[in-house]
Amino acid sequence: MARQAPRRSGTRRPNSRNQRPAARRRDNEGLLPVLARAVREVETAVQRGAAVSVRTKFQVVALLVREERARVNADTSTSESVRAGELKRLDGVATILAQTAARDTSLLALLAEDANVSDSAQSLRREMLAQAGMAAPPEELELPEAPLEVPGTERRVVPQSVISRQLANPFLPPDYEAARERTARPRRLAGWELLGPLFRSFEYAGSGAPSCMALPEPASLDAPGGMTLMPHQAEMVAAAAAGHRSFLLADEPGLGKTAQALLAAEATKSYPLLVVVPNVVKTNWAREAGLWTPQRPVTVIHGNGHSVDGFAEIVVVNYEILDRHVGWLADFGFRGMVVDEAHFIKNKSSQRSQHVLELSQRIRARAGRPLLMALTGTPLINDIEDFRAIWQFLGWIDDTKPLGRLMESLEETGLTPADFGFYAAARQCVIDAGIVRRRKADVAADIPARRIADLPVELDDEEGRSIRKAEADLAARLVARYESALATRRSGAVVDGIDHELVRRVATWEREDTTTATGENVFGMMRRIGQAKAAMAADYAAQLARNVGKVVFFAKHVDVMDIAEETFAKRGIRYASIRGDQTTPQRTKQIDSFVNDPEVSVVVCSLTAAGVGINLQVASNLVLAELSWTDAEQTQAIDRVHRIGQAEPVTAWRIIATQTLDTKIAELIDLKAGLAARALDGSDEDVSSSADLQLEALVALLTEALSA
Missing domain, CATH: 3.40.50.10810 (Tandem AAA-ATPase domain)
Incomplete structure (x- = not known):
């Protein structure tokens, strides 16, 4: 028995010694080491001022961190302590990414949910997964080069009349322009990464920088069919000629x-x-x-x-x-x-x-x-x-x-x-x-000016109180996440006041967490706000219709359009309706009734379905009952009224629910409106091109809660 005791202790010692190398092997295997090396390369390049060369790698690391976090959270085959360790290491990579982006804020654009993921980024992603011993999901594998061998070809059709055309003329006429087209061979710029600098060149444009190529003077303003062009239209046609x-x-x-x-x-x-x-x-x-x-x-x-x-x-x-x-x-x-x-x-x-x-x-x-x-x-x-x-x-x-x-x-x-x-x-x-x-303003001086007038409304009923409570709950959830992250951070850094970098990270987590069951997210809240102010927006449109004539009413959600139409019906106001589920004849009939029938005072439009491609300049007033997530969508809607043929000043009445997220979103839309002006029109307006409205709304909400 005296001999057996050492054996028992001896059998335990090799096991305890083997546990540490096994843990070290896990630390040096899989995706995390690949991400750690890549993020350090990105950090070093940005510190040297060479962010352009690592933009793709920055984006791919961010994407893989997001995906790996979701995979680890969903993995029930490992213990909670192992998952916590992996999540902690992922947070370390994410922290370096955030610090790097703070050095060059143009990188923040690559973190947006709808950021373009180029083919080179997809290729690098597959390469990094291969280094980690992981395979890309089947749907992300490269497609075969043959254009007709892609998924979905079973839906492709060839109309009979096209077949008849091909039979009538089986040989396409030759195009000798193709032979004269020269292929540029890079010489001095060979080896330089140029696409990043080309994109950045539009961000760095100063005030007064040109935004239009030189165009020739047109020989005539006449067009076929007896039509007449405006001078700016004729200049573009002359350039093509x-x-x-x-x-x-x-x-x-x-x-x-x-x-x-x-x-x-x-x-x-x-x-x-x-x-x-x-x-x-x-x-x-x-x-x-x-x-x-x-x-x-x-x-x-x-x-x-x-x-x-x-x-x-x-x-x-x-x-x-x-x-x-x-x-x-x-x-x-x-x-x-x-x-x-x-x-x-x-x-x-x-x-x-x-x-x-x-x-x-x-x-x-x-x-x-x-x-x-x-x-x-x-x-x-x-x-x-x-x-x-x-x-x-x-x-x-x-x-x-x-x-x-x-x-x-x-x-x-x-x-x-x-x-x-x-x-x-x-x-x-x-x-x-x-x-x-x-x-x-440059080419059509006869088009009247337009303006956006905000009309604040109070949501003082039960629904309004419910919305404000949901917003307070969301802010409290964000604060709890912030304080938890602050308490468990590893870096030991002490920040005086609000850690704005951490605020942005917490807001990003909230936006990405679509499974939150403890309360409403920002998307659902904005929809509820739209529903709550729909009747008031419709009432205001009805007043406008009685006082100034035809009015265009824009909404984002179908239920808001339904409430508005019910309100107009109760007020005895005839209306037309433009929705996404209409056939082309139905849509045309609705537009014609609004434009040509003097008894039809209002047209209720879907912000997405009617925001492009239709002319409603018979009206000079429009009501924006709900806010969009982009300034571009809002502008497109306004320009259905403010266009060539408009004879009166145009006013867009934007209905804003006070003391809610609505006011923050409106401010963010206005801030973001300078992006196109800065890139294309040489404006001095200092607006971040990478702003993500959903993220920025959460950042504003959390910052305000922490400052209270």
Whole structure:
């Protein structure tokens, strides 16, 4: 027995010694060590002032930290102590990311939920997962190169009339422009990362910096069909006639971009012409084509395309059904392509963006120098990199570098990103590639001014009290998270007052936590606020209708529209309604009744369904019953009224619920409104291009609660 005791203790000692190496092996295996190395590389580069070179790595690390946190939280196969340890290490990586972003705030844009994830970022993500011994999910694996072998091809169709056209003319005419197109070979700039500096060059623009390429004087303002162009429209058409073939036409809404695109195609004989548009405006495009280019037959694709005219010279298709028709459209032989509301393709990972880029690439490969036009009055929604997919559609860049004439222009500057003056020169090179941006104040002095007037309302009923309590509960939840994080932080850093970096991290956690069961999130709260003020907003619209004439009423949610319509019916006010679930004939009938029937005083519009592509300038007053999450969406709605043809000053009455999140969101929208002005119009307004409204609202709420 005396001999056996040492054996028992001896058997325990090897086990205890083996536990430590096993723990160390776990620490040095898997994704965490890969993330730790990568985040240190990012931190070092930013400290050296070379943030541009590691933007992709910064974004990928942030994405993987977010994904790994969710995986660890959901993993029930490990003990709670192991999970806590892994989460603690992930917090360490996240802290370094936050500190790094604080050094270069342009990196914050990459953390937004709708930030574009480029193909190079996806590739780096797969590479880092492979280093960690992990495989990317099947849906994220690379697609085969053959364009017709992608998922969803079973939905693709080829209309019979298109087959008839192909049989009638099986050989597409040759395009000798393709042979004359030169390919730029980077010389001095070879090896430089250029896309980041090109995007940043628009953030660094100073006051008065140009935002429009030089345009020639038009020879005439006359257009086919007896129509007459405005001078700014004729200038753009003249540029196309002079040989320019790619345009980001970013005129403010209401300045006639449709006519400019159609007449540019006519001036360059870019037929057949493909036009990709939102569903709500495709019928309007056909009508405009009939007005401006009546000699060119136009066809609109509906559903599976049974009514398509395969011999038409202008083909109009909406984003929503592009996946069914992308196969035959790619082989149709288009010599021009127009993308309307081009900000719809800003997310390159979306299916519609991929289809648009595929079509552009196929057209450019065959036609050499086709006419490519991206039309949008709001090219920037959240971030400067919203430009990326648009520039790629136009053939100015690919995933990694500038192309063709843009690269040649950058070479001709004689500068590199390390040289003083590069950013201003690079910005001008991009503008000269084809950015056309005119403001109403610059080119249409006869359009009256517009103003946004906030109308505060009190929610003093039971619902209002419930909303304020829910907001207080949300603030308390944020404070609890903040205090818990402050108490458990490892760095030992002492911050005098509010730790604003930690505030932003806590707000990010709250926004990402969609499973919170302890109270309402910010999205549900804003919807409740919209419902609570709907009747008051409708009452005010009714008063306006009785006093000043026709009124446009915008709401974001269907239930708010329902409340408004019930209110108008009770007041004996006739109204029209524009919603997302209407067919094109139904929508047209509703618009016509509002525009032409003097007894129809109000049109109730969905902010998303009616925010683009319709003309409502018969009214000069509109009511914004609910706030949007972007200034661009609000601007689009206002510009349905404030556009060419408007004869009176326009007032947008914005209904704001006081003592609620509504007031904070309104302030944030106004702050964010300077993004496009700063990037495109040379404004001095200092507004962060990376602002995320949901995140910033939570930051404001938590900061206010901590300051109380």
